[in-house]
Amino acid sequence: MSSKTDRPILHSAAWRISLWATLAFACGTMLVFIFLHRFVASDIQRRSDAWLSGEVEVLGDVAERTPKDALYDRVVGEVAELAAKEVPNRDPSASTANDSVFFLQTGADGSRALWVGAGNGEPNLRAIQATRIVPDHPSDLNVQGVAIPFRVASTRIDDGSYIYLGLSERDELRVLRNLRARFILLWLLLVLLGFGIVFYATHRMLSHVREITEAASRIGHTDLSARVPTMTRRDEVGNLALTLNHMLDRIEISMHQLHTITDSLAHDLRSPLTAIRGKLEMSLSSGTEDVHSEQVVSVIEELDRLTDFLNKSLDVAEAKADALRLTRSEIDLEELLRIMIDLYEPSMSEKGLQSSLQSNGPLKVEADAALLHRMIANLFDNELKHLHTNCKVNLLLKEEGAGVSLTLEDDGPGFDPEVLPHLFERRIKGRESTGHGLGLAFVDAVARAHGGAVAASNRKQGGARLVVTLPLKAIKAEK
């Protein structure tokens, strides 16, 4: 995994995918558990109900057959206590004091006849009287003062009295609580583990994609020889890398051809220009001051303009194809601007123009010095050519995030609104312009080659504004 990405992990796709996958997994397992829980709970209740119904029947039987003498209470009471010891789901570690079961016999008038259980049975009796308990159907009973409800089964015996057998649901609830606690613990572990696995897997896979993206974004701004990293596995991501590399091979070949064409074009034009210029210069130095020398001089000047035009055309052509070759070094933009202002100041004041620079001290960028010099010279030439007397040019240099912005503002006539949308295209120039129409196209080309941009607009209060932005650091290809 690349250490270069400082992107917060919370914004990564791997994080989102793992989150959703885990959520789905957690919800699914939770639903399954709820279903299981209900099944277990109803099963436990069914079993305790069966026990209750059986016991209450036995007790009813015993109560019916036992003669109502002095021993009645003891006999029935002992049978009831015996029954209480066989409570289902009983916690074996619980104290012997038996408060999970009660036995109650009421007389035909509803008064308490016999009570076996914790306490005196008054609250239980009141609760039973308040709740209508249907014989032979166990139902819930909430007794005042006892938190956990009882499950009560009843039967009517022939003498008109009722027998109630109550079983606290405590043990049943404890079993379910244990089940839930264990499940939640396991569930949390599983969810965490699942999240971990999904996150690891997706992060690994997506980190390949990220590496490819990073490598691809570097290519083109630096050189085309770099390739995205490939991996041995031939899955979708591996194929993506291979396809990208094939595409880059083709682009590199076309780019190389473009360079070959521009280079040979430059060579084929420059060699005769050199010969012509040299011969003209020789005729100038050998001959004495005659009438022809004036013409020769102007031909030389034309030749120089032609050469300059050739250079700029080829630069702009290459830059438009994002194929400008850069040799970067560290340049202090502020110092460069001061030198440029110094160079252009006499020409500007000659024309009645004023210039000023606002900046916050040295500002270093990694850029191609020769191209940057020419770019800024172009901006100044542009101002010099298009402004009328008494105009002001204001330069503002400032750092903006990971980049630098250079703003040129003047209070001159501004850009021709018709030309403005096409300002950075080749051969576009204002009606009164005398240049080749390459100046601003070149500025745009250089800025783009460095990964920056140029924006032009007309100011509200009149005049033109050009904003050149450049990144502080070059995007460097990793070794």
Add this chain to the structure above:
Amino acid sequence: MRLLLVEDEIDIQSFLRISLEESGYQVEAAADGKTAERLAMEGPFDILIVDLGLPDQDGINLILKLRRLGVSAPVLILSARRSVDDRVRGLEQGGDDYLTKPFALAELLARLRNLLKRNSPPASEATRLHVLDLELDLLRREATRSGQVLQLTQQEFVLLEYLCRNAGRVVTRSMILDKVWGMRIQPDTNVVDVHIYRLRGKVDGPGQKPLIRTLRGVGYVLKDR
């Protein structure tokens, strides 16, 4: 001064040979790398001019081969290519120089002079420059003409110093931009001319003999005679 000129374009070779010989160089010319190697081995040269686009081999390879064979004379590289090769930059750092075609003869000659100067033992650096009645005190950054102090800006002084160091020789606009402002640019406007015009206004006062002369289409010269 013996000079080896390696250039395959016959037109360029012939005018360079004539101009260089006029400037006092003893010129041997070669049109390809093989001949150049043979000539370089035959006799020692003080300086070499090598074009990068030779028919039989790359100019850089030729220079590197000659260096391996023990030729230590400085080289002025001529290039019609658009981009400056990294290896050219390497050579430039090693003390050689390069010039893109087309060039002004004056610039070629100036660069040759610089290369030769660099290669000869450094003369004790003068702190004063004299050209006719013009005098520059390099320590105090002060220029005087006929004893009168000239009110020059810092930049004007540097420009005048450059002209004085090349007194009697032509300097081109691009040489001035390169040496005084440190940039290789070709402005669309006459920025250098305006600087020279201002400087001339201060150096050549009324009634004085004009020292700074414009050679149209070529550049400027500070007269030393």
